[in-house]
Amino acid sequence: MIENLIEIMLNILIAFLLLSGTFFLVSSSIGVIRFSDVYARLHATTKAATLGISGLLIGVCLFMHVEHKTLSGQLLLAIVFVLLTAPVAAHMISKAAHQAGIKPVAKDKKVKFNKTIQKQKQYQK
Numbered sequence: 001m002i003e004n005l006i007e008i009m010l011n012i013l014i015a016f017l018l019l020s021g022t023f024f025l026v027s028s029s030i031g032v033i034r035f036s037d038v039y040a041r042l043h044a045t046t047k048a049a050t051l052g053i054s055g056l057l058i059g060v061c062l063f064m065h066v067e068h069k070t071l072s073g074q075l076l077l078a079i080v081f082v083l084l085t086a087p088v089a090a091h092m093i094s095k096a097a098h099q100a101g102i103k104p105v106a107k108d109k110k111v112k113f114n115k116t117i118q119k120q121k122q123y124q125k
Contacts, residue, residue: 014062021055024048037105038097046090053082
């Protein structure tokens with residue numbers, strides 16, 4: 001009885017990790033499209049994608065352990081690799097953008113930005 005309950009709880013945890021990882025990856029993709037400047041897009045891609053990939057990999061690692069009684073060292077290394085490299089890469093890209101002179105879009109400039117986007121869409125038609 002207890003073993004069945006533990007197995008059900010582990011399956012719920014695995015499903016939660018996989019679904020939350022998928023949610024964060026989809027929200028990261030939407031953030032890249034919706035945000036206005038380099039810094040906001042970079043924030044969306046690194047924070048949400050790191051959480052999403054980590055959630056998916058932890059869910060897969062738990063699934064492999066529960067269903068097949070194996071512990072994958074490659075999955076554990078992938079989790080550590082993503083958690084260590086994604087923030088560093090984001091910092092380096094934002095530093096390069098800052099040194100190149102790219103300014104963040106301020107709130108008063110969003111109106112100009114939206115007009116520029118609308119003009120670009122008109123030219124594409």
